[in-house]
Amino acid sequence: MEKETLARLKKEKDAVILAHYYVDGAVQEIADHVGDSFTLAKIATGIDAKVIVMAGVEFMGETVKILNPEKTVYLPDPDADCPMAHMVDVEAIKEMREKYDDLAVVSYVNSTAEVKAHSDYCLTSSNAAKVVSAIDAKNIFFIPDGNLGHNTEGAFPDKHFINNNGCCPVHDSLTADMVRALKKEHPDAAVFCHPECKAEVLELADYTGSTKGILSAVGELNKDKNIILTEEGIGWELNRLYPDKEFIFPDMICAGMKMVTVDKIIHVLETGDNEVLLDADLIEKAKVPLDRMLAIAS
Ligand code: 13P
Numbered sequence: 609m610e611k612e613t614l615a616r617l618k619k620e621k622d623a624v625i626l627a628h629y630y631v632d633g634a635v636q637e638i639a640d641h642v643g644d645s646f647t648l649a650k651i652a653t654g655i656d657a658k659v660i661v662m663a664g665v666e667f668m669g670e671t672v673k674i675l676n677p678e679k680t681v682y683l684p685d686p687d688a689d690c691p692m693a694h695m696v697d698v699e700a701i702k703e704m705r706e707k708y709d710d711l712a713v714v715s716y717v718n719s720t721a722e723v724k725a726h727s728d729y730c731l732t733s734s735n736a737a738k739v740v741s742a743i744d745a746k747n748i749f750f751i752p753d754g755n756l757g758h759n760t761e762g763a764f765p766d767k768h769f770i771n772n773n774g775c776c777p778v779h780d781s782l783t784a785d786m787v788r789a790l791k792k793e794h795p796d797a798a799v800f801c802h803p804e805c806k807a808e809v810l811e812l813a814d815y816t817g818s819t820k821g822i823l824s825a826v827g828e829l830n831k832d833k834n835i836i837l838t839e840e841g842i843g844w845e846l847n848r849l850y851p852d853k854e855f856i857f858p859d860m861i862c863a864g865m866k867m868v869t870v871d872k873i874i875h876v877l878e879t880g881d882n883e884v885l886l887d888a889d890l891i892e893k894a895k896v897p898l899d900r901m902l903a904i905a906s
């Protein structure tokens with residue numbers, strides 16, 4: 609019934625549904641495209657439909673709107689948010705620009721539209737090294753994720769990283785001791801980790817990468833048992849791709865992502881509630897670092 613209602617509404621409204629790997633499996637199942645943050649941003653630029661529903665958290669809805677100002681973009685739940693996106697503000701960027709002449713402000717896509725509008729480049733966990741490689745400036749103000757900044761800077765000994773101290777509460781809560789305990793329990797399992805985790809956790813992983821990277825690496829390493837150190841929503845796609853493999857997750861759940869439901873998607877399509885509305889000037893400015901990322905990393 610839900611599926612028929614959705615199919616009818618999508619047709620009536622000329623709508624497409626995008627979903628991140630962290631939302632519930634039931635939402636991934638009905639989405640037209642499921643992806644990591646970068647893939648979703650890229651897909652969003654090539655959509656013909658008039659309406660896009662971004663099944664994810666606020667910064668994802670904003671990113672889709674910034675890249676498609678002429679389209680109507682909805683968030684299924686306007687309160688579904690990423691706490692890390694608010695762990696840096698424009699004041700901090702201004703202060704850093706006063707301090708350093710030769711500075712690039714590099715913002716993880718998990719940031720507010722306002723922060724993007726004051727940034728030079730955006731990046732995601734799947735293209736961080738590629739984007740930084742294309743930057744001439746010596747000083748990199750890496751915001752808001754301190755872990756991703758720290759986990760990226762090792763490859764750039766000639767650059768000076770100033771890493772903001774924000775973090776993803778979901779990934780940052782994982783410690784090396786917790787991973788060691790999991791490895792002890794499952795000694796024959798391969799370990800896959802997201803770069804929003806602490807460096808001490810990355811050291812224990814066989815592979816580190818974005819959600820999309822993890823999905824491919826599981827196939828490449830081809831172990832029967834796999835410890836997955838990221839948000840458990842990715843389990844839906846892992847089980848779909850690799851039904852014969854076993855996946856072990858620590859308790860990593862993103863409250864914001866879990867607020868997205870199929871009912872809420874139906875609701876926004878029916879009512880027009882929760883449209884992402886951004887000022888035209890803000891969109892124009894925030895689009896610059898996103899376009900630079902897409903040009904470098906696509
Ligand atoms: P990726 O999809 O880029 O791996 O990002 C993870 C994330 O935290 C999204 O909020």
Ligand code: SF4
Nearest residue numbers: 690691692776778862
């Ligand atoms: Fe934000 Fe972490 Fe949730 Fe991703 S998993 S949306 S970084 S809180």
